[in-house]
Amino acid sequence: MSEHSKIIEIEVLRYNPETDKVPSPQVFEVPFTDDMSVLQGIQYIKDHLDGSLSFRWSCRMAICGSCGMMINGVPHLSCETFLRDYYPARVRVEALNHFPIERDLVINMEGFIKKLESIQPYIIPKEPRTLAQGEYLQTPEELNRYEQFSSCINCMLCYAACPQFGLNPEFIGPAATALLHRYNVDTRDGAKEERMELVHSEEGVFHCTAVGYCSEVCPKHVDPANAVNQNKTNSAMDYFLRFISPKGGAK
Amino acid sequence: METYKADVVIVGGGGAGLRAAIAVAEFDPTLRIALVSKVYPMRSHTVAAEGGSAGVKLPTDKFDYHFNDTVTGGDWLCEQDVVEYFVSQCPEELTQLEHWGCPWSRTPDGHVNVRAFGGMKIERTWFAADKTGFHMLHTLFQTSIKYPSIKRFDEHFCVDLVVADGRTQGVVTIEIASGELTLIEARSVVIATGGAGRVFRENTNGGVVTGDGMALAYRHGVPLRDMEFVQYHPTCMPGTGLLFTEACRGEGGFLVNKDGYRYLQDYGLGPAEPTPRNKAMELGPRDRLSQAFWYEQQKGRTIEGPHGSVVHLDLRHLGEAKLRERLPQIYELAEQFLGVDPAHAPIPVRPAVHYTMGGILVDGKCAAPLPGLFAAGECSSVGIHGANRLGSNSLSELCVFGKVAGVEAARHAKSVAPGNSANLLKQAQAVEQRVVGLVRKSGGSERIATLRREMAQTMEDGCGIYRLAESMQKTCDKLDELKLRFKNVHIEDKSSVWNTEWLLAIELEYQLDVAQAMAYSALNRRESRGAHQRLDGYEARDDINFLKHSQAHYVADGAPRIDYGPVKITKSQPGTRAYGAAGEQAERERNASHV
Structure with a gap:
């Protein structure tokens, strides 16, 4: 198994309608390997750093259509977008543009x-x-x-x-x-x-x-x-x- | 709590659930249908199926051939009367999908084309490039929109069945967007929630594949049948487990070891020939191919990679044009996820968990032993897959048995009186207390992700391609421990809107129950058959003691109770299961003895 050797900063636009008036960014430090997708980075945050982060995902292979989000301002499927392509800079993820945000990265569709x-x-x-x-x-x-x-x-x-x-x-x-x-x-x-x-x-x-x-x-x-x-x-x-x-x- | 009154509620919006919903709507448009899915239907894992769907098509093919391939492939642990019905219905159901718009790949003269698949004597796999599940799912979803009697509950998470007066009478759901619970009353309930592959570490499955419906039926006393049979697909992406379809081999791909040698010829699958031969070499069944990988690894003939040992799936000789036409998704997956251009370099692959052969015990009409409860698709055990499923039989199963489940559920709903609403609501309120209690409780210290990781690792360690009593026992013990630790689970998120951590905790509890059914069923089957292979003195198939279905019964706060049920044999007596030249020899002998 490969070691996590590098750390990338992932800035996530957070929003919880029960507690927040407006969305605001939160930065997480995520260890990553070159084959890790942005989705895997976000999953790492949920599993290890903050269990309250909400997002949709399922197939991990760009066919179910769940995990679309803005990544550095561009709409992408997070499962087929890779952290290595942003490192060493910080990568910014936000809910898809033009849709009402239900919570964090989840939009109303x-x-x-x-x-x-x-x-x-x-x-x-x-x-x-x-x-x-x-x-x-x-x-x-x-x-x-x-x-x-x-x-x-x-x-x-x-x-x-x-x-x-x-x-x-x-x-x-x-x-x-x-x-x-x-x-x-x-x-x-x-x-x-x-x-x-x-x-x-x-x-x-x-x-x-x-x-x-x-x-x-x-x-x-x-x-x-x-x-x-x-x-x-x-x-x-x-x-x-x-x-x-x-x-x-x-x- | 709100109540919605339906006649039939279907839990699961994948291929089987959508097909069932349409069947109910066509059977009787006055029946009110509630289609509950924890994701929007087109996100369901049917979407990820790639290679195709089986149904007799060519003039050279026969139902009997499809029957024999399926029963042999299942190592004779199939319900043969159900298989016979299944193969007879596949072509009609796939034609029905064609009429509904499924973009099947075509021959030059406009007929639906078929391709070769593992363990199949004749080409009979209908395909839509290598996105067959995607196209079938979207076709079914879009077609379902036509029926006004189908009321969808998208992104509603099912937390329990409501059973009263000895019959199933509804479900309780959480609306994910609000955290509100709803009681959906119904006289029939169809479970179509898919498999449970996520209980294993390396798997091809989407995050949603957590065995929800299996666990729900199981907790209400319905046995889970043949759960020890878990399919490892031989060609998956190292690390993530993502699938490279069997169609890669159906189209002529090779599997080679570190010496570039087509090693399958060493495992009773040869001879190796330059072009694909049905039921031989790369077109052998999945259990045999995954087992051959394991032996190659033991012999040190695999290639070491960052995510474990791999062999090579070599498609180079097929050429870029054919790959782009027949396997476009595979091409892109290899390029984007691995940086491999399959027209110019081989793809590293290894086996990963792919499919749950067992499931909710149902008869040939998809009816569970609990009145009013039906099941179809991967969550069910209707009896067609036996100890090893053949590739392309599961997509057909969704259609054939999704329809059966829908029709039977509709008939049942019309035959029984509505329940006592006040009583049902009381039950639903008790369910609400329990699930809301999970998120409200404080003081827990176990992280969901830690429990999940330990579960997935112990399943891989004990219930992998080859199994030993000692390691299976360890897995059983570990699962018992994890179930205890789950009582101390900690949910950080206390909000109502989109609280996915809450849902993950409920899913984990489902998974632990299903994993226990798998591990204990495996430990108790003291023989080797299909996907269940042992190396501890039980290497052979034992028809005298184990030509029977295992049935795991739920025991609250304890290990499942395992017993056995008979296998329906009609026209195919258990024989030698052989492939390649040996298989052809065995078939000749069988035919000669029948004359």
Whole structure:
């Protein structure tokens, strides 16, 4: 077993609504090895220095989406961000930007969940099929059109990066738009028209100012900015087509 | 305390819990469903499953083959009637997921593709690149949103079942964000809380995998079955235990020792051939591969690393393009966590605890012996895994038995009268007193993390890949000691909002109970079978005395009582469990004797 030889300072933004008016930073000295993630550093604090520190985590391998936080001001998954990359300087961790803090590094994500739920994130079949008829056929090329957008782990780093969401928490935002796009372009689905209503709405994609930071911070290369912008195009197209086509543009 | 009235409550929002919820909703849309999960459902550990999900697909495959692979792989400790039902349902359930949008990887003509997996005679593992669990979980979660009768209790932590008049009638939960307790009344309760791998030190599991539901059922008198069978996955990241999927080998990866030698050929798995051969070499079952690692280590043929001995998982010959297409997550894990580019260097790996074969005793309809209680998925022992689970059977299990549990729970709920609410509330208030008492009490001196670390270490020491009576006894003694010390646990955090230290203490208590069931069941099984291997005079399988399921019964403030139940054998009599060329020979002999 390797020895803990180095000490890094981790500054954590603490907040307990039962005792604190405002969040404030607290610094911990954490022994670390080069293979330790920021998450492991925070776990060390909880296990050995202060049991009251609260944060979400689970899988440790960048797939469950729980452990997103601001690390030196940039949204990251703490499980795949390594202390060695900050040492010997102090590393600063805070709850994700743009969300209400429930406690310490835990944000309130109910609003995000409501957005996901609102976009009908499930297949509404174009042509219903019984199980006895077997699977829908879908070529690798057809799969490729949406596969990337189905890889979102709901970590919300893109919301913490999105200046528009920061200004207007009602904005549907990057991940929910990517998910909407994922179902719209799936060959099995026939409900694009219904979903596009949401994109046209007040809080739809036109709020995006094309900063593109969402795609930059995405740990899964979902490229939500691309989904947002494809939907802007679709939305504009749809807007014009609805005047000239009886079925509207969603086809 | 608030009360919520449901008809069916499901504890656990992973694959099995979501599938069960959907099954209830489709069975009868008027039934009120409460889906309780201590995390948002898409954080559940189903998300981390990588390689795929088994179901007969190719014209050359048959249900009988899947049955035989599963029963042989389980070293004949399977309920064969349940396995038969299971294999017959897998393709339909996986097709159902396809209809719900799961992005299965495809063949060029648009059909769902399948890949090879360990211990499987024919390729039958459906996959979505190497993020199969992730995609199945998100598909199920997103699909569940469609059903208005599913009311989710996200980030609600279940602290007890409510049992009255001899039947299960609800659960008590803590809302994590507020610390408030709620009684959820229901006529059926489905437990779908997953495994308990976190009781071991080095494991592939997420932090949430703490055996909660197993402990709850166990404390209410339901036996935990076959708990000594804990799967070590052979290819995990040293130190963290993170998983490198079996699909690495299904796609053609090699396992080599410090001399670059494919050592599995020395352990009855050969011959070594340049391309994958089903049920041979790297495509042998997980128990055999992890055991082979142990022997290589004894022989000094492993490589020493900062986190213990390793062997090499060599994927270089597959080429970057194929790795990026078929194993993109593995590629990134190796690069980011180990600084290894798998197209150009081998990945250091070692075995780590991965899966709990045993669990809550249920029949083929997912019903526990306690009326009104059902269980599905890794927390349950429905009887398909026996002494060693085959890779890709567990994701299918979530769907097949999640659905069964949901339908049966719905039927049961409709067949019984609602309980006496005042009585249930009284019970729930007693539960509240107990759990709130844990956080309010002062004067304790034991740190949660210390107890947890000692538990995980003693489980590794006594219940690892190979086991000895002496070390298992030490583990049992240590767990007894830890349970006593837990009474003196200290919780620093006294707040109500997001008090995760409180939850960790409750989880630790669950884990200690489950660990005890594992260790005592292991000590009492005086034979070697599947994942339970002994080196102290019980090296052989003993069908005369131990072709039976162990059942651990909870004893308050004492060691569990272990007894045994029969194994259902229908069409496969216990035989020699062999792989590689020896396995093919054994199969030929079996077939000849049947003519």
